[in-house]
Amino acid sequence: xxxxxxxxxxxxxxxxxxxVLNCSFTDSAxxxxxxxxxxxxxxxxxxxxxxxxxxxxxxGRLNASLDKSSGRSTLYIAASQPGDSATYLCAGYSFxxxxxxxxxxxxxxxxx
Amino acid sequence: xxxxxxxxxxxxxxxxxxxxxxxxxxxxxTALYWYRQSLGQGPEFLIYFQxxxxxxxxxLPNDRFFAVRPEGSVSTLKIQRTERGDSAVYLCASSxxxxxxxxxxxxxxxxxxxxx
Numbered sequence: 001x002x003x004x005x006x007x008x009x010x011x012x013x014x015x016x017x018x019x020v021l022n023c024s025f026t027d028s029a030x031x032x033x034x035x036x037x038x039x040x041x042x043x044x045x046x047x048x049x050x051x052x053x054x055x056x057x058x059x060g061r062l063n064a065s066l067d068k069s070s071g072r073s074t075l076y077i078a079a080s081q082p083g084d085s086a087t088y089l090c091a092g093y094s095f096x097x098x099x100x101x102x103x104x105x106x107x108x109x110x111x112x
Numbered sequence: 113x114x115x116x117x118x119x120x121x122x123x124x125x126x127x128x129x130x131x132x133x134x135x136x137x138x139x140x141x142t143a144l145y146w147y148r149q150s151l152g153q154g155p156e157f158l159i160y161f162q163x164x165x166x167x168x169x170x171x172l173p174n175d176r177f178f179a180v181r182p183e184g185s186v187s188t189l190k191i192q193r194t195e196r197g198d199s200a201v202y203l204c205a206s207s208x209x210x211x212x213x214x215x216x217x218x219x220x221x222x223x224x225x226x227x228x
Contacts, residue, residue: 004154034216043118043203043221044155089154091217098168099145100205100217102154 002027002094006103014111019077021106023090028068034100035064035075036089044089048075080110114138116220118204124226125194133189133223137206144187145217146179147203155203161187162209194227201225 003026013019023033032051036044048057048064050073056065061078077084087107091100117136125131137144143162147155157171161181169179176194181187191198201224205217 006154032216036219041224044205044219046216046218049216091154099157099160101157102147104152104154 002030002092002101004090004092004101004103006088006090006106008106009104010107010109012109012111013080015080015082017080017110019075019080019084019108019110021075021077021088021090021108023073023075023103025071025073025092025101027092027094028071030068030092030094033064033066033073033090033092035062035073036091038087038089038105040086047088080108082110082112084108085110116204116206116218118202118220118223120223121221122224122226124228127194127196127227129194131191131194131225133191133202133225135187135189135204135206135220137185137187137204138218139185140208141206141218142184142209143207144181145205145207146187146189147205149201149203149222151200158189158202191225194225196227199225199227 005024034049035047050057050066063076066073087105089105091102093100119134145160146158149155159169159179164184176192179189201222203222205219207217208215
């Protein structure tokens with residue numbers, strides 16, 4: 001059974017600092033991993049999708065890496081802005097479960 | 113539509129009542145998923161449909177919960193005899209297909225259910 005963990009649960013940084021968000025998963029037979037952003041009271045917005053054959057994906061200031069052997073994914077957000085304040089969730093898709101399994105999320109606050 | 117639509121966005125109901133939550137997926141997406149998210153936690157899987165059939169309902173907490181997708185498009189999550197512990201945000205997602213999930217999931221904005 002896939003288990004996904006995100007540490008820390010909350011993070012506060014000053015504006016301009018780079019953000020590093022960690023995600024670990026137990027089942028290395030992962031097909032892909034997806035990062036989402038969730039604003040308070042809102043649904044999930046997909047940020048990046050990394051296939052198991054890929055090592056990383058980039059979109060603007062966002063870069064996500066995937067290391068299946070160590071069971072880890074990292075989301076980097078460069079030059080953080082107050083608008084980046086949100087909860088970031090990672091989710092792994094495994095063949096065994098045929099569904100996304102989510103971590104608990106990291107709540108990010110970027111202070112002006 | 114352009115995205116996954118969920119209605120209502122908010123629902124307040126009394127304990128013991130019956131509720132229905134609706135999800136309208138992206139046109140052409142054959143896979144549809146329901147998740148439940150409690151405050152401060154990540155979403156937890158409830159059920160997914162491939163076409164009209166429920167391919168995996170292992171996440172439904174008990175027999176008060178039921179979901180249908182009769183025509184392979186819109187889905188309804190039904191909760192009988194609601195309890196205060198059912199209060200959560202219910203999220204729906206759709207995907208072009210389940211296996212392989214090369215395209216990722218697109219989520220709706222959710223229905224916030226409050227049982228008083």
